[in-house]
Amino acid sequence: MSVFTRVLSGLIMVATLQGQAASAAEKLVIAHRGASGYLPEHTLPAKAMAYAMGADYIEQDVVMTSDDALIVLHDITLDRTTDVASVFPNRARADGRYYAIDFTLAEIRQLRATEGFRINNGMQEQGFPGRFPMNQSTFSVPTLQEEIEMIQGLNQSTGRQVGIYPEIKGPEFHRQEGKDISTAVVQVLKDYGYTSKDSPVYLQTFSYAELRIIAEEIFPAAGIEVNLVQLMGNDGEYDWMLAEGGMAQLAQFADGIGPSMGLLVTPESSKGDVQITPLARRAHAANLQIHPYTFRSDPGLVPDYAGSFAELLRIHLFDVGVDGVFTDFPDQAREFLRTSAAD
Ligand code: G3P
Ligand code: CA
Numbered sequence: 315m316s317v318f319t320r321v322l323s324g325l326i327m328v329a330t331l332q333g334q335a336a337s338a339a340e341k342l343v344i345a346h347r348g349a350s351g352y353l354p355e356h357t358l359p360a361k362a363m364a365y366a367m368g369a370d371y372i373e374q375d376v377v378m379t380s381d382d383a384l385i386v387l388h389d390i391t392l393d394r395t396t397d398v399a400s401v402f403p404n405r406a407r408a409d410g411r412y413y414a415i416d417f418t419l420a421e422i423r424q425l426r427a428t429e430g431f432r433i434n435n436g437m438q439e440q441g442f443p444g445r446f447p448m449n450q451s452t453f454s455v456p457t458l459q460e461e462i463e464m465i466q467g468l469n470q471s472t473g474r475q476v477g478i479y480p481e482i483k484g485p486e487f488h489r490q491e492g493k494d495i496s497t498a499v500v501q502v503l504k505d506y507g508y509t510s511k512d513s514p515v516y517l518q519t520f521s522y523a524e525l526r527i528i529a530e531e532i533f534p535a536a537g538i539e540v541n542l543v544q545l546m547g548n549d550g551e552y553d554w555m556l557a558e559g560g561m562a563q564l565a566q567f568a569d570g571i572g573p574s575m576g577l578l579v580t581p582e583s584s585k586g587d588v589q590i591t592p593l594a595r596r597a598h599a600a601n602l603q604i605h606p607y608t609f610r611s612d613p614g615l616v617p618d619y620a621g622s623f624a625e626l627l628r629i630h631l632f633d634v635g636v637d638g639v640f641t642d643f644p645d646q647a648r649e650f651l652r653t654s655a656a657d
Pocket of ligand 2: 481
């Protein structure tokens with residue numbers, strides 16, 4: 315090999331390694347409900363842990379109280395993640411559920427948040443058995459503003475710039491109840507300086523109708539415009555988005571998609587036969603970012619086609635080519651990306 319060839323191949327190798335490093339470094343770790351694999355979801359300790367674990371963005375699911383406070387809570391009901399049934403036993407609706415929108419913020423501050431559970435034969439059964447024990451220690455339901463202030467405070471004290479990733483939960487439900495939750499969330503974003511597509515925020519919703527209202531009415535009225543992400547589930551509601559031309563249509567209003575990972579790699583996939591759908595290719599062709607959910611390393615929750623959590627991450631981040639992942643385990647995703655960048 316001539317000196318010229320050796321130098322050239324060395325330069326190519328360096329360029330290739332830099333390319334790999336850059337692509338791994340650009341991918342986002344989005345802490346799903348915080349470091350929810352380790353601490354009760356959507357509590358401030360879970361968010362602080364996610365921050366310390368190196369998340370790039372931290373997610374907030376947002377619902378509204380009767381007195382128009384915005385709280386960080388995944389469900390529109392308080393049943394699964396608080397002790398509401400013990401504290402306010404007479405406040406369930408006819409369906410037996412305790413809706414956050416029926417409670418004032420002062421009442422919600424009386425509740426203890428806990429690791430999620432379901433009721434089975436009248437007994438509480440923890441949703442993820444290996445995680446933080448339910449009903450242990452003392453946690454509360456934060457407001458959106460409290461959480462943003464903690465993240466922005468950490469940004470100042472650490473010099474990092476970790477973003478927020480709020481989701482408008484049940485926008486149609488809130489409208490039926492006489493509440494415009496999206497306008498309220500957008501006002502909070504504006505109040506805290508998230509005003510442009512360069513701001514470290516993605517605003518997400520499962521509702522295409524709400525996404526359009528936000529893009530076409532609420533943003534112009536507020537005088538801001540931040541990144542919008544259309545969430546996509548496995549039900550028929552999203553079929554048109556999955557069809558040819560769907561991503562281009564969506565890109566009129568959205569900056570990205572947040573699909574269930576099963577929309578990117580078919581559940582029928584098996585080891586050695588990983589079937590990647592056209593969705594990622596179509597989304598990127600329409601200049602949409604792709605942030606699938608939810609990557610969990612709990613026993614039994616890694617699909618068989620991957621076999622390990624690291625392989626699941628590798629398939630999605632590098633074979634499918636997504637731009638970030640929602641994960642309950644931000645430390646593991648960060649470590650995977652760190653070692654991928656170093657390879
Ligand atoms: O928002 C992304 C992901 O969190 C969607 O699922 O039900 O956990 O809000 P969910
Ligand atoms: Ca969410």
